Amino acid sequence: MGFPTLKNDRLIKALLRQPTDTTPVWIMRQAGRYLPEYRETRKQAGSFLDLCKNTELACEVTLQPLRRFALDAAILFSDILTIPDAMGLGLYFAEGEGPKFEHPLRSADAIQRLGVPDPAEKLRYVTDAVSLIRRELDGQVPLIGFSGSPWTLSTYMVEGGSSKEYRHIKGLMYDDPATLHLLLDKLAQAVTAYLNAQIEAGAQAVMIFDTWGGVLTPQTYRDFSLDYMSRIVAGLKREIDGQPVPVTLFTKGGAQWLEAIADSGCNAVGLDWTIDIDEARRRIGDRVALQGNLDPCVLYADPDKIRDKAGEIITRFGNHPGHVFNLGHGIHQTVNPEHLGVLIDAVHEFGFDIRK
Amino acid sequence: MGFPTLKNDRLIKALLRQPTDTTPVWIMRQAGRYLPEYRETRKQAGSFLDLCKNTELACEVTLQPLRRFALDAAILFSDILTIPDAMGLGLYFAEGEGPKFEHPLRSADAIQRLGVPDPAEKLRYVTDAVSLIRRELDGQVPLIGFSGSPWTLSTYMVEGGSSKEYRHIKGLMYDDPATLHLLLDKLAQAVTAYLNAQIEAGAQAVMIFDTWGGVLTPQTYRDFSLDYMSRIVAGLKREIDGQPVPVTLFTKGGAQWLEAIADSGCNAVGLDWTIDIDEARRRIGDRVALQGNLDPCVLYADPDKIRDKAGEIITRFGNHPGHVFNLGHGIHQTVNPEHLGVLIDAVHEFGFDIRK
Numbered sequence: 001m002g003f004p005t006l007k008n009d010r011l012i013k014a015l016l017r018q019p020t021d022t023t024p025v026w027i028m029r030q031a032g033r034y035l036p037e038y039r040e041t042r043k044q045a046g047s048f049l050d051l052c053k054n055t056e057l058a059c060e061v062t063l064q065p066l067r068r069f070a071l072d073a074a075i076l077f078s079d080i081l082t083i084p085d086a087m088g089l090g091l092y093f094a095e096g097e098g099p100k101f102e103h104p105l106r107s108a109d110a111i112q113r114l115g116v117p118d119p120a121e122k123l124r125y126v127t128d129a130v131s132l133i134r135r136e137l138d139g140q141v142p143l144i145g146f147s148g149s150p151w152t153l154s155t156y157m158v159e160g161g162s163s164k165e166y167r168h169i170k171g172l173m174y175d176d177p178a179t180l181h182l183l184l185d186k187l188a189q190a191v192t193a194y195l196n197a198q199i200e201a202g203a204q205a206v207m208i209f210d211t212w213g214g215v216l217t218p219q220t221y222r223d224f225s226l227d228y229m230s231r232i233v234a235g236l237k238r239e240i241d242g243q244p245v246p247v248t249l250f251t252k253g254g255a256q257w258l259e260a261i262a263d264s265g266c267n268a269v270g271l272d273w274t275i276d277i278d279e280a281r282r283r284i285g286d287r288v289a290l291q292g293n294l295d296p297c298v299l300y301a302d303p304d305k306i307r308d309k310a311g312e313i314i315t316r317f318g319n320h321p322g323h324v325f326n327l328g329h330g331i332h333q334t335v336n337p338e339h340l341g342v343l344i345d346a347v348h349e350f351g352f353d354i355r356k
Numbered sequence: 357m358g359f360p361t362l363k364n365d366r367l368i369k370a371l372l373r374q375p376t377d378t379t380p381v382w383i384m385r386q387a388g389r390y391l392p393e394y395r396e397t398r399k400q401a402g403s404f405l406d407l408c409k410n411t412e413l414a415c416e417v418t419l420q421p422l423r424r425f426a427l428d429a430a431i432l433f434s435d436i437l438t439i440p441d442a443m444g445l446g447l448y449f450a451e452g453e454g455p456k457f458e459h460p461l462r463s464a465d466a467i468q469r470l471g472v473p474d475p476a477e478k479l480r481y482v483t484d485a486v487s488l489i490r491r492e493l494d495g496q497v498p499l500i501g502f503s504g505s506p507w508t509l510s511t512y513m514v515e516g517g518s519s520k521e522y523r524h525i526k527g528l529m530y531d532d533p534a535t536l537h538l539l540l541d542k543l544a545q546a547v548t549a550y551l552n553a554q555i556e557a558g559a560q561a562v563m564i565f566d567t568w569g570g571v572l573t574p575q576t577y578r579d580f581s582l583d584y585m586s587r588i589v590a591g592l593k594r595e596i597d598g599q600p601v602p603v604t605l606f607t608k609g610g611a612q613w614l615e616a617i618a619d620s621g622c623n624a625v626g627l628d629w630t631i632d633i634d635e636a637r638r639r640i641g642d643r644v645a646l647q648g649n650l651d652p653c654v655l656y657a658d659p660d661k662i663r664d665k666a667g668e669i670i671t672r673f674g675n676h677p678g679h680v681f682n683l684g685h686g687i688h689q690t691v692n693p694e695h696l697g698v699l700i701d702a703v704h705e706f707g708f709d710i711r712k
Contacts, residue, residue: 165688170653174661217629217651255612256630273573274612295573297526305530332521 003202004139006243011073011142015205015246015268015289017322023314023351024072025344026144029330030065031077035337037064048093049085052078058129059136066141068337069344072324073141073205074133076198078126080148080209083190084157086122087114097161104160106168108179116189119197126194127201134202145203147195149210149251150187150232151225154180166215173224180224188228192235199237199245207248207270208232214253221257230264248291252329255280262288273328278316289322294343296327299335303342310346319354359558360495362599367429367498371561371602371624371645373678379670379707380428381700382500385686386421387433391693393420404449405441408434414485415492422497424693425700428680429497429561430489432554434482436504436565439546440513442478443470453517460516462524464535472545475553482550483557490558501559503551505566505607506543506588507581510536522571529580536580544584548591555593555601563604563626564588570609577613586620604647608685611636618644629684634672645678650699652683655691659698666702675710 006012010024032038041061045051052058062077081099085091090102105111119127134143156162158169172180195206213225229249238245249261250270261269262284271280271292280290298309310325317323325347331340362368366380388394397417401407408414418433437455441447446458461467475483490499512518514525528536551562569581585605594601605617606626617625618640627636627648636646654665666681673679681703687696 166653167656167688167690170651171656174651174654174657174665214630218632218635220651253609253630274570274609276574279574295526295530295576297522298530300523300527301530309530332523334523 003134003241006142006204007139008072008141011144011324012205012244012246014322014324015248015291016244017267017289019321021352022348022355023317023323023325025325025347026071026073026075027065027331027340027344028075028327030069030071030075030340031061032331033333034331034335034340035064035068049079049091052082053125055125055128055132058125059132062129062133063136066137069341070348071141071344073144074137075144075207076126076130076133076146076203078129078146080146080152080211081156082123082126083117083147083187083194084153086117086119087157087190089157099156100161101157104168105157105183108176111179111183111186114183114186116186116193119194123194123197127197130198130201130203134204142204143202144205144207145195145198146207146209147191149208149213149225149249150184150191150228151216152210152212153187153191154183155212157183166212173220177224184224184228188231192232195232196235196237199240203245204243205246205248206236207250210249210251210254213251218257221251221254222260225251226257226260226264229266233265246289248289250291258284268322268324270326271328276316277313277323278318281317281320285320285322289324290317291324291326293326293328296329296332296335299327299331299339299343303339306339306342307346310343311350314347314350314354325351359490359597362498362560363495364428364497367500367680368561368600368602370678370680371604371647372600373623373645375677377708378704378711379673379679379681381681381703382427382429382431383421383687383696383700384431384683386425386427386431386696387417388687389689390687390691390696391420391424405435405447408438409481411481411484411488414481415488418485418489419492422493425697426704427497427700429500430493431500431563432482432486432489432502432559434485434502436502436508436567437512438479438482439473439503439543439550440509442473442475443513443546445513455512456517457513460524461513461539464532467535467539467542470539470542472542472549475550479550479553483553486554486557486559490560498560499558500561500563501551501554502563502565503547503554505564505569505581505605506540506547506584507572508566508568509543509547510539511568513539522568529576533580540580540584544587548588551588552591552593555596559601560599561602561604562592563606566605566607566610569607574613577607577610578616581607582613582616582620585622589621602645604645606647614640624678624680626682627684632672633669633679634674637673637676641676641678645680646673647680647682649682649684652685652688652691655683655687655695655699659695662695662698663702666699667706670703670706670710681707 010020045057058077155169246267248268249266255275268289273295366376401413414433602623604624605622611631624645629651
């Protein structure tokens with residue numbers, strides 16, 4: 001496809017559990033509101049969704065954190081709800097609130113009528129951004145593509161936005177599971193096609209965010225979330241142009257179910273901060289790489305304490321291949337960017353040290 | 357103290373892991389907004405806080421669910437934030453929002469100045485309600501008293517209300533742990549005195565709600581939440597008038613740390629729905645009773661499905677002493693009360709059956 005050779009391949013190697021010179025690090029939501037330059041570009045674009053749909057500006061904000069910090073990866077700037085939007089639900093963002101849908105799914109009929117979007121049509125703005133970012137990166141670091149998980153997408157689609165109680169989606173799950181399975185099946189098809197389109201457009205690794213899998217019971221997590229993520233993993237292109245494309249699954253609140261997640265066929269498992277990474281490594285580190293797992297609130301502490309906490313996680317993981325450092329959730333918008341710089345540098349420093 | 361003899365002692369027996377004829381059941385927030393009679397009384401009282409502070413009306417709403425359902429316990433109607441209010445933080449409820457404080461704790465100075473309230477003074481309205489409810493219950497079922505955990509109280513006190521990111525409290529925890537420990541120590545003293553006052557006023561069992569313990573890391577959970585709950589447990593009157601007073605700890609999102617919670621010295625551990633109760637019993641059922649653990653959203657399903665899910669939990673727990681049926685969180689305000697009736701009856705029916 002004529003993309004330049006990758007110069008920093010730490011992320012890809014670590015996701016494949018191959019040795020690296022130090023621990024690679026990237027940060028969920030590294031392109032975002034905590035950066036003044038992001039807020040500036042966002043103003044230029046208009047709404048958050050306008051920014052996502054503007055290829056040049058989405059590329060610009062994706063690259064912004066790389067100009068400040070020695071990050072080992074870029075991640076596509078986009079929203080997890082692009083697929084439901086492409087399905088016709090009318091995504092919008094009310095100022096100061098979370099995402100909302102103009103047409104939430106409130107009947108079996110609406111779910112039956114739903115089509116699986118062709119990413120070459122309605123999601124072209126995403127794949128265009130992927131290709132542009134990949135070119136602009138010029139091989140500096142790999143580009144990560146992503147999607148929301150079917151379960152997580154379905155919670156927003158049925159609730160009509162964020163939720164605290166999951167009344168409608170869980171009501172549907174307990175009362176009419178067949179209809180929810182129909183929706184999740186369509187979403188699994190859509191996510192598979194979407195991530196494959198991102199891979200074809202230039203994404204060198206992909207990640208599935210299951211932000212709300214942790215609100216389920218053990219059985220409903222397996223049946224309504226993990227099973228569909230496993231189907232997606234099975235349907236992804238895992239190699240392009242002779243290069244492997246690693247897949248990471250991240251279920252926030254899923255630390256109890258790590259073994260099942262690791263059995264999905266993914267290369268890496270994301271961890272929030274409710275589990276110690278040495279325990280996670282003991283449980284599933286023989287099969288998958290681990291990504292995580294610093295509490296994002298550590299970034300509110302003094303630089304010395306941030307360094308200590310980074311060192312603690314690297315020490316806990318130990319001198320083994322297969323660790324990608326990250327926060328256990330997206331960086332908060334009120335964090336001081338200089339604190340993130342301290343963290344990134346500490347990770348590389350401790351990562352080199354532990355390999356000596 | 358001249359209270360009438362307890363007629364239905366299933367709850368107390370189950371909490372002590374003694375055999376019962378069937379599985380006892382009560383429901384977190386059983387006195388609440390899903391009941392039309394509660395909404396009527398609430399209107400009479402004025403604000404939510406007015407209702408908590410009105411002895412007669414707090415007693416009235418405590419008893420309301422017992423008139424509808426064959427519940428095996430009453431739980432004091434109150435708020436978890438009465439202690440911070442008594443400490444002078446100025447609790448109020450903005451309509452349609454969660455609890456807020458007029459004077460959140462935002463400095464080490466403010467925390468140092470904080471006194472430990474004497475429950476005989478500023479929390480008299482709570483102990484008065486406990487005694488009145490106990491008399492009105494006339495031995496029908498036992499009365500449960502409760503408090504928020506020090507960690508959970510501190511999150512509201514430092515954030516000034518509910519939180520999504522826990523920016524201020526976790527910033528304090530990571531940056532100045534000594535000051536947070538000072539606050540938690542005062543709260544542990546206050547909660548111990550408060551629960552002992554409830555026991556002296558007539559509470560026959562007590563429960564500590566650690567609603568936000570699950571947002572911590574394993575180490576910070578032990579240091580900043582569980583350790584203080586263990587101190588409280590060690591300081592409680594465990595017997596009054598020759599009757600044992602069982603203690604239940606409930607950390608929402610704490611299923612990963614059950615062993616540590618069970619080692620606190622409590623009699624019973626509350627479970628949310630993210631763990632199967634048979635697994636919890638295998639892990640800690642030799643030491644403590646278990647309370648839980650139905651997903652509250654099951655109550656949105658058809659009666660047949662509600663019965664099935666109740667039966668599943670009772671079957672998983674099996675024919676052993678030490679199970680108190682409950683939801684894994686408070687009942688949602690949009691639930692149809694008739695559905696709760698179906699659940700309560702199903703629990704008793706399946707509970708009898710499994711003991712045959």
